[in-house]
Amino acid sequence: MSVTIYDIAEHARVSIATVSRVFNEHPRVSEATRRRVFRVADELGYEPHASAQSLARKNTQIVSAVVPMMTSFFFMEVLRGMQDRLDESDHDLLVYAARTLDRVDGQLARALQRGRADGMLLASTPITPSRARRLAASRRPLVLVDSYHEDFDSVTIDNVRGGADAVRHLLARGHERIGLLLPLAESVPGRDRLDGARQAFREADVDLDPQLVVRAEWDTEMHGFTRYAGYRAMQQLLALPASERPTAVFACADVMALGALRAAREAGLSVPGDLEVVGFDDIESSAYVGLTTFRQPMVEMGTLATELLLRRMREPDTEPSHTVFAPRLVVRETTGAATTALA
Amino acid sequence: MSVTIYDIAEHARVSIATVSRVFNEHPRVSEATRRRVFRVADELGYEPHASAQSLARKNTQIVSAVVPMMTSFFFMEVLRGMQDRLDESDHDLLVYAARTLDRVDGQLARALQRGRADGMLLASTPITPSRARRLAASRRPLVLVDSYHEDFDSVTIDNVRGGADAVRHLLARGHERIGLLLPLAESVPGRDRLDGARQAFREADVDLDPQLVVRAEWDTEMHGFTRYAGYRAMQQLLALPASERPTAVFACADVMALGALRAAREAGLSVPGDLEVVGFDDIESSAYVGLTTFRQPMVEMGTLATELLLRRMREPDTEPSHTVFAPRLVVRETTGAATTALA
């Protein structure tokens, strides 16, 4: 019922091969028939059939993205970057969003189905040995975003450095009792940021009071990356005797920092007067509430990852590349900056 | 190089037809061969080729979603709802995100390509006559989310009622000088909310001072649905002589309300002391800043729209259905509620 190249061929009195050539911009088609075919195609309202093209060409012009939606803002921005790049090169984007981390494997399996997508972007997913094996076995072009494995292209952010810089920033502002709000130990970025923080403490020869390190054991299916987790973790710190409380806090994610701010506010503390706070990510709300944080160039990460993927699709046998972005400190009110303008 | 049913057929000493039957759970296959085929398929690591299946079956098991990313939170939530429903029924989701409204038509065209998706979800996109024609001509199952057209299934929210309720809420709190922060006139939800607001004023026999109605002429490519637009619009209201200023404001979207709050804060006004504010949407930040607003059941809208789409894909010739959700008022601090708990 819908128009095929056969219909066009018939009306334009050429073979289907010629029709196909016209649409594929094959050089050896006479101007006259080109015109005729286009005109007929137009009249008939022809549109190529994507699946048929895929089957014949052995590629789909589709890229899939597997993304745990833990921090929706991060996800959105990365996605936006991907779309931007994909739009330019006529690829479509198949999204496999996993609500929680344990659903990632299911989505991964679907994304890996043969003949669905030509390449895959995998975001914020720890690459366990078993996943690595599965991914490698699929022999499908793949780029990791916000996670790392030596065998695959990756685009990440320097979390160790971010963690260290966060603590350095607070130390420089005169704090010694610095609280750390951490996600679950499973979180690789969380671990790295903690490592960085530890390193900064050592450098400065400041002791890190274990009491001040709180792991968010709430909302575990999100690895603790939620407001509520940050809120509860902060409450735990605020429950300490006044003299032992932190004077500043580094939260491993902005969502947690927002929860922490809330807890502080409810406890009657003024920020930055009584407590200074640093987050990580620079999500949308952060500028709004004046949270000092580390900016992750999310859109760029998405764009670059896509760029790398497209390249790898062209040249599958190059060595994996690893790009590491530096998180950029954005100082705002929660660590004493004057009110910043709303861009 | 990759495994096909031919390989399995050969190893299992059956015909490809039988292999296909086994995978499609055809009833008339002997238990013995079923087992054998599965075993061989397992050993060889067979996975069906999606494009080939699509071509032969004349369907793709793919649904596409065209979404302007204007309010990323809204988008995310709707998407989440869609994914949830799609996961259950083994469909994949192709996302065409448009950065700005004028890019929607391009994405629409791509989404409509024959053989790409079996159905389409179209969010937050005004259905102009020309779009309606194009969509109808494509004869593709389609459900609108957050926009309306009589010819297509739709899932929307009652914006007129929301606008009215917002104003009623403020009137009930004793305000008479109520400011209205509107997006561009092109925005259909914006128009509807304004209509509702007008209606509420009439009912209460209160005159609406035209000075207090501000259309956000900033960030026009987002129809004014941004913080900055709300911020500037609010500044405009605050520039009025003190006696003529509003004592309360209804912003047509939470993002605008947030900008407005910011402007108020910078002007030294306390909220809700000097100014009360009502938004619309209930985005993530709203609970955090204590913004009174109207909740849109975004996830449910996504889920329901998908449900309707799947139904329409099964039964294409039923009458279009139109579901209208009621926006639910959530009273928070910006209109005087006590501090609410962080859920």
Next chain:
DNA sequence: GGCCGCATTGAAAGCGCTTACACAAAGCGC
């Protein structure tokens, strides 16, 4: 023993497109 009906399987024709190969016609230099 012959016939029927059923369960199981295979052969083959698509689905709509791309592309290798073949071939005719046209252009070129000599």
Next chain:
DNA sequence: GCGCTTTGTGTAAGCGCTTTCAATGCGGCC
């Protein structure tokens, strides 16, 4: 005018799967 390349087009063989139709073999029945 000859062989040569170049240009334009058609034929047909896939791509990997589904599905119709027909064939086979089997037990059961009279």
